[in-house]
Amino acid sequence: MADRRRINGPGGTTLPPLYDDDPLPRPTRSREPNGVRPVYLKTGVTPSASGSAYLEVESRNGAPTTGMKLSCTVHGPRSLPRSAPFSPHMVLTTHVKYAPFATKSRRGYLRDASERDLSTHLETALRGVLIADRWPKSGVDVVVTIIEGEEARQFAVDQGSEEWDMMNVLSACITVAAAAVADAGIDCVDTVSGGVAALVSMSGDGKSEIVLDPVATEHDEILAACCVAYLPSRDEITNLWLKGEVSSSDPSLYRTLIARAVHASKGTSQAIVGSLNEAVTGA
Amino acid sequence: MATDGVRSVALPGQVLGPVTKFAPGAGTHIFQGNVVSSLMGNVSVVNPAKAPGPAKRLNKITGAALPKDELATISVVRHGSRREVLPDVGNIVLAQVLRLMPKQAIVMIKQVGDTVLQTEWQGVIRVQDVRATEKDKVKIYESFKPGDIVRAQVISLGDQANYYLSTAQNELGVIMATSEAGNDMVPVSWKEFKDPETGVSELRKVAKPS
Amino acid sequence: MAPEAGLSRATFAKLSPHPYLLANLDPSDDVAPARSNGRTPSEVRTPTVNLSSLSHAHGSAVVRMGDTTVICGVRGETILTSNIPSFRESNTETELTEYDLLVPNIELATGSAPQFLPGGPPTTLAQTLSTRIFSLLHSSKLVQPDDLRIWHSRSEESYGDEDDKMEDEDEENDEDDVANSKKQVVAYWVLYIDIFFISFDGNPFDAAWAATLAALRDTKLPQARFDQDRELIICSRENPRPLTLKGSPVACTAVVFTGKDTDQSDESRYWLLADPDTLEESLCDESITIVVDCSGGSAQILSISKQGGTNLDPKLLTSKEFITWITTRWKGFTEAIDSQA
Numbered sequence: 089m090a091d092r093r094r095i096n097g098p099g100g101t102t103l104p105p106l107y108d109d110d111p112l113p114r115p116t117r118s119r120e121p122n123g124v125r126p127v128y129l130k131t132g133v134t135p136s137a138s139g140s141a142y143l144e145v146e147s148r149n150g151a152p153t154t155g156m157k158l159s160c161t162v163h164g165p166r167s168l169p170r171s172a173p174f175s176p177h178m179v180l181t182t183h184v185k186y187a188p189f190a191t192k193s194r195r196g197y198l199r200d201a202s203e204r205d206l207s208t209h210l211e212t213a214l215r216g217v218l219i220a221d222r223w224p225k226s227g228v229d230v231v232v233t234i235i236e237g238e239e240a241r242q243f244a245v246d247q248g249s250e251e252w253d254m255m256n257v258l259s260a261c262i263t264v265a266a267a268a269v270a271d272a273g274i275d276c277v278d279t280v281s282g283g284v285a286a287l288v289s290m291s292g293d294g295k296s297e298i299v300l301d302p303v304a305t306e307h308d309e310i311l312a313a314c315c316v317a318y319l320p321s322r323d324e325i326t327n328l329w330l331k332g333e334v335s336s337s338d339p340s341l342y343r344t345l346i347a348r349a350v351h352a353s354k355g356t357s358q359a360i361v362g363s364l365n366e367a368v369t370g371a
Numbered sequence: 372m373a374t375d376g377v378r379s380v381a382l383p384g385q386v387l388g389p390v391t392k393f394a395p396g397a398g399t400h401i402f403q404g405n406v407v408s409s410l411m412g413n414v415s416v417v418n419p420a421k422a423p424g425p426a427k428r429l430n431k432i433t434g435a436a437l438p439k440d441e442l443a444t445i446s447v448v449r450h451g452s453r454r455e456v457l458p459d460v461g462n463i464v465l466a467q468v469l470r471l472m473p474k475q476a477i478v479m480i481k482q483v484g485d486t487v488l489q490t491e492w493q494g495v496i497r498v499q500d501v502r503a504t505e506k507d508k509v510k511i512y513e514s515f516k517p518g519d520i521v522r523a524q525v526i527s528l529g530d531q532a533n534y535y536l537s538t539a540q541n542e543l544g545v546i547m548a549t550s551e552a553g554n555d556m557v558p559v560s561w562k563e564f565k566d567p568e569t570g571v572s573e574l575r576k577v578a579k580p581s
Numbered sequence: 582m583a584p585e586a587g588l589s590r591a592t593f594a595k596l597s598p599h600p601y602l603l604a605n606l607d608p609s610d611d612v613a614p615a616r617s618n619g620r621t622p623s624e625v626r627t628p629t630v631n632l633s634s635l636s637h638a639h640g641s642a643v644v645r646m647g648d649t650t651v652i653c654g655v656r657g658e659t660i661l662t663s664n665i666p667s668f669r670e671s672n673t674e675t676e677l678t679e680y681d682l683l684v685p686n687i688e689l690a691t692g693s694a695p696q697f698l699p700g701g702p703p704t705t706l707a708q709t710l711s712t713r714i715f716s717l718l719h720s721s722k723l724v725q726p727d728d729l730r731i732w733h734s735r736s737e738e739s740y741g742d743e744d745d746k747m748e749d750e751d752e753e754n755d756e757d758d759v760a761n762s763k764k765q766v767v768a769y770w771v772l773y774i775d776i777f778f779i780s781f782d783g784n785p786f787d788a789a790w791a792a793t794l795a796a797l798r799d800t801k802l803p804q805a806r807f808d809q810d811r812e813l814i815i816c817s818r819e820n821p822r823p824l825t826l827k828g829s830p831v832a833c834t835a836v837v838f839t840g841k842d843t844d845q846s847d848e849s850r851y852w853l854l855a856d857p858d859t860l861e862e863s864l865c866d867e868s869i870t871i872v873v874d875c876s877g878g879s880a881q882i883l884s885i886s887k888q889g890g891t892n893l894d895p896k897l898l899t900s901k902e903f904i905t906w907i908t909t910r911w912k913g914f915t916e917a918i919d920s921q922a
Contacts, residue, residue: 093702093708094686094708094711095684095685095712097681097684097773098665098682100661100664100666101660101664102658102659102660102771103658103660103813105657105803105805105816106814107816107817107818108816108817109817133780134692134779134781135782136693136780136859137692137694138695140692159691161692162692163692163698165490166490166492167491167492167532168531174530174531175531183692185699187652187654187775189635189638189775192637194658197686197688217383223457225528226457231691231692231699233692233777233779235652235779236637270382271411272455273449275383275409275410277383277384277402277407321384321385321386322402364382364411365380368382368412368413465596467596481595481596482595485589487592487595489695520597555600
């Protein structure tokens with residue numbers, strides 16, 4: 089059944105362009121294993137919202153990977169709908185949506201499972217930071233729009249690389265949402281930021297290594313990855329997402345992976361603190 | 372002086388100083404013996420000598436137990452011009468009347484104290500809270516009309532949807548009203564507004580002008 | 582708390598926005614009249630445009646007008662004519678409309694303003710805007726059907742050579758082949774035009790249309806040819822081809838503000854406020870949008886739509902000031918786009 093509230097286009101199937109030229113050279117990682125990509129953050133991009141932020145995770149110039157662009161708006165604290173039951177604290181709602189042009193294949197207008205998944209992770213990450221009982225009977229909506237999601241620009245769909253990309257997207261969602269919440273003047277115990285680390289197999293020999301802020305297409309294979317939402321001044325993790333295969337022979341590997349992800353988030357956090365400080369002093 | 376060595380701007384999570392030195396004010400909380408900022412904004416320190424009565428409900432989490440006597444209150448004020456506040460018991464608010472019911476008037480709170488709100492909160496003025504005297508004779512439709520601007524006091528956080536407001540003081544009541552002909556009216560007595568163009572009077576619970 | 586100590590400006594604006602705007606436009610003292618946002622009635626927010634910022638789209642633009650920010654991404658996908666039920670080879674006139682090759686959609690529910698939160702179906706405003714963009718795309722004939730056609734010569738024996746030919750080389754080049762091969766349209770490009778509001782502060786149509794125009798100007802479609810064996814359209818990354826757009830229409834919107842906010846407006850005093858913000862839009866019932874194209878030298882009007890109210894008359898629309906205003910507005914937009922192109 090076609091959605092009659094949108095313009096749907098032709099009834100037949102349309103296909104994205106299929107290229108037969110030689111694929112562009114595969115990008116290689118030029119950063120150190122413990123390097124994170126630079127970020128650009130700006131708050132107050134949506135003046136009519138209570139708080140807002142725009143985050144860009146840069147790709148190097150001319151690189152065939154795209155980096156990420158996200159915008160986040162925070163609305164509230166505001167009154168709850170009349171039907172809502174009494175709440176002694178603030179009710180948090182999160183919403184993450186890809187723009188149709190954010191990824192290689194065109195996204196639909198309705199949220200799919202991965203977007204709902206991201207929303208849930210983001211909610212957990214933020215809930216641990218907000219001092220919700222300072223705002224009784226109120227609700228706050230955090231809306232993240234992914235304008236450009238991390239994905240290889242011109243590759244044929246790699247084997248499942250987008251599921252790893254989702255980790256980077258979540259990490260960016262957490263960081264941008266934290267900045268927007270701070271901009272909205274909602275009490276938080278800390279400025280949370282996201283970080284990702286991955287266990288990748290090295291080309292050639294069968295060894296593996298842990299890298300920060302992994303870009304899936306830059307590596308032959310990602311074995312496992314971990315995304316954390318980390319509070320730097322409290323040394324707490326509010327959300328942890330780890331998946332992949334880690335050989336059971338090395339039980340400490342999980343801990344190391346998490347520790348490296350925390351390290352990545354600290355790197356991002358420094359950049360964010362810098363931008364936010366600038367925003368306060370500039371205002 | 373307590374202001375020495377205090378950062379001028381703060382972000383959520385940044386330590387402002389030990390609790391032995393500062394009392395937590397608005398926009399702060401306490402963690403591991405330190406006053407920590409919970410907002411992004413400018414830091415201000417108010418010395419106890421001229422410390423005003425502690426603002427209400429700012430430090431619900433942390434407050435109360437701490438001896439505030441000799442400590443300077445440190446607080447973080449949100450950056451930018453917009454500041455969101457919640458109505459609280461005792462606040463004077465400005466509200467617009469939305470609709471009338473036989474036993475109460477539903478209003479939308481637009482301003483708390485001096486702060487113009489970005490979002491609107493619903494309030495209710497029950498018939499027994501309209502005025503202090505002759506409560507049994509109050510009729511809601513002789514006190515307010517939809518569209519009126521009312522000055523009122525918050526008396527309770529109320530139920531899930533409404534704050535409870537009262538206009539039972541001389542200074543409280545309707546401050547701006549429009550007549551049925553659509554003209555702005557002027558107050559002529561404690562219970563009447565008059566349309567200067569048509570000369571018709573309408574009943575209201577009038578706030579005492581000063 | 583001292584009652585009646587005079588209401589502050591912010592309070593006045595919040596409690597009674599209409600008289601506030603009226604007081605600003607019609608000041609009692611010597612202050613120059615201005616709108617609540619500080620602009621003069623005919624002053625617009627200067628647009629700024631950024632092109633090609635999205636890497637997954639074939640064309641994209643970001644348009645900012647004050648606090649209204651719009652991102653538009655154009656993405657081409659192909660559809661085989663065999664998948665178009667109503668396809669007729671003889672149709673060379675109404676392909677765009679009949680086969681729905683242009684698909685514009687507006688998304689407001691990004692939290693672009695407090696009233697536009699995600700979760701529900703598109704609001705009435707979003708639907709109206711999508712439809713208006715859709716009809717203007719078609720009525721302005723901005724996109725040429727030929728840019729969207731993908732040709733193929735179905736030769737009987739020698740398709741080996743044919744496959745290697747770029748299909749945009751026209752049939753004139755190989756006259757001798759015409760005998761045993763027939764050149765025909767095998768597929769079309771469908772342009773998905775997605776318009777996202779990042780920030781909303783009034784006048785959505787002008788911004789959305791400017792973003793659409795800029796993004797289409799920025800659009801480059803890949804070279805495409807038909808693979809007969811696989812029945813697929815194959816594209817090449819080499820030499821993508823820009824669209825040839827007809828003219829550059831620009832939308833100019835203004836609202837009419839009347840002195841009274843009640844129905845019985847006895848006096849016919851009114852102000853025409855160009856490029857309204859959200860507050861002004863909420864206070865005005867009457868609005869006019871003119872789509873104009875001055876690329877031919879003189880102002881050509883492509884469409885006029887006017888809603889509500891009875892203040893604007895034909896005399897005003899033909900007045901010199903009005904024509905000057907829309908011409909300036911056109912220049913403002915096209916210069917902003919050209920400076921990036």
